[in-house]
Amino acid sequence: MLEVNNVCVSFRSERQEKLFGTTRDQVLFDVSLKVPKGTCLGILGESGSGKSTLGRVICGLLKPDSGELKIHGTSVYASRSGRKNLQKRLGVVFQDYTTSANPRFRVKEIIAEGLSARERNQKVRLNRIEETNHLLELVGLNASYADRYPHELSGGQLQRVCIARAVACQPEIILFDEAISSLDAHTQVQIMDLLRELKEKLGLTYIFITHDLTSVTYLCDDVLFLYHGRITEHIPVSHIAETKDEYAKKLLASMIEFD
C-alpha cells in the first residue's frame, strides 16, 4: 500500500569546508520499505538516526534527493496530484501535541481542522457537532470536552484530541512520530489500546516512529531499525529476539537495561 524506494536525503551543511559552493550532510541512505494495508510498522533508532526525516518524506513534507514514495502504486513526489493523493490518504500525529494544537482553538475547532480537510476532499457537508462528538467518543472523551481549550486538558487528553483530528480526515494510513513518548507509562498504554481499537474499527494502517521498544512490541507487526540513516534490519516483531543485526542487538540490549 505504501512504498519507499531507495530514498536518499541530505541537508545543506553548516560547515564551510569548501571555499565555493556548499557541502551537504547526508541523513538518509538508500532507504526502502513497504507497509502492507492493515499492518503497523515500527521505526526504531537512536536520536539523530533520521527517523523524523524519514517520517517527513513519508508524509509528503520533504522531497527526497533521489528515490521515490508511492502510495497504491502512484508516485507522490512526481506531480502535484501525487501529493494531493497522499494528503487524502495519510494523517499525522506528532509528539508535540502542545504546539500542534493551536492554543486559541477550542477542542471542537481543532477537530474541525481535520473535518474541513475531508470536506475539501469529498465535497460533503457534515453535521459538524454530531461528527465532532462522535470523534471525541471514538477517542474515549465525552462531548463536554468540545468547548475546552488545550490548556484545560491533560497531555493524554490533548493527544487524544490530536488523534481525533487525524482520524477526522478519514485517512487510510496514520503516521505517529514519537506521538506518545512524552506521556507517562500508564497513559501510554491507554493510548496504545485506543490506537489498536481504532486500527481494527477503521481498518487503518500505521507507521509508528519511536525510541521505545515496549510500545513497538505492544503495537507493531514489523519493526525496522535505522542507524545513521541506513536500515540495518527489517523484521517481524515476533522475531525481534532472533535478530542477527549487531546494531539491533545493541539497541535492544540498551533498551532492556533501561526498562
Ligand SMILES: Nc1ncnc2c1ncn2[C@@H]1O[C@H](COP(=O)(O)OP(=O)(O)OP(=O)(O)O)[C@@H](O)[C@H]1O
Ligand atoms: N531541516 C534540517 N536541516 C538540516 N539538518 C537536519 C534537518 N532536519 C534534520 N536534520 C539532521 O538530520 C539528522 C537526523 O534528524 P532526525 O530528526 O531525522 O532524527 P531522529 O531520528 O528523528 O531523532 P530524534 O529521536 O531525536 O527525534 C540530524 O543529524 C539532524 O541534525
Ligand SMILES: [Mg+2]
Ligand atoms: Mg525525531
